[in-house]
Amino acid sequence: MQEARTLRFDTRAEFDAQWRACLAAARMRLDLFDPDFEVFSLGSSEADAALRAFFARGGVLRLAMHSPAHIExxxxxxxxxxRDFSHRAECRVTPRALHNLTDSFCIADDLHVVRRFHSDHMRGEAAFDALGAVDLPRHRFDAIWDESRSTLQSTKTGLQAL
Incomplete structure (x- = not known):
């Protein structure tokens, strides 16, 4: 294991660079929470290639959000x-009672985390090879996940079920 490192960021470009680094570091599990995933470049060809490689290694992706509208x-x-990796990915939407949650984070393998303190701002921090830095976001994600319900599921026709 490498030495733990923490990096602060406050711009969209810096956030995107740290998120991509976290995605590249992920081996087995990625858990993400954001109200709408607007600032995550999930639709980019680079993210697609990285996630396909992640899934090919046996990785599992879980996304929790308040609304899937931006993704859709x-x-x-x-x-x-x-759709292609429905056996390795799951998305959930939070109940209205949790819509007051405004942070945003990505956890990779319970070892790396990229976290924005508030989803309306780019200010945050990334921690790599840092078990302790993952504890709070892990606890929050697990609680959010348990309260949320499935969304963005592909049906046999290829259409998205809501």
């Missing part, structure tokens, strides 16, 4: 990826 409207490539 803007991330057609990501929706195809979800």
């Amino acid at each position: 409207r803007h991330y057609a490539r990501f929706l195809r990826l979800l």
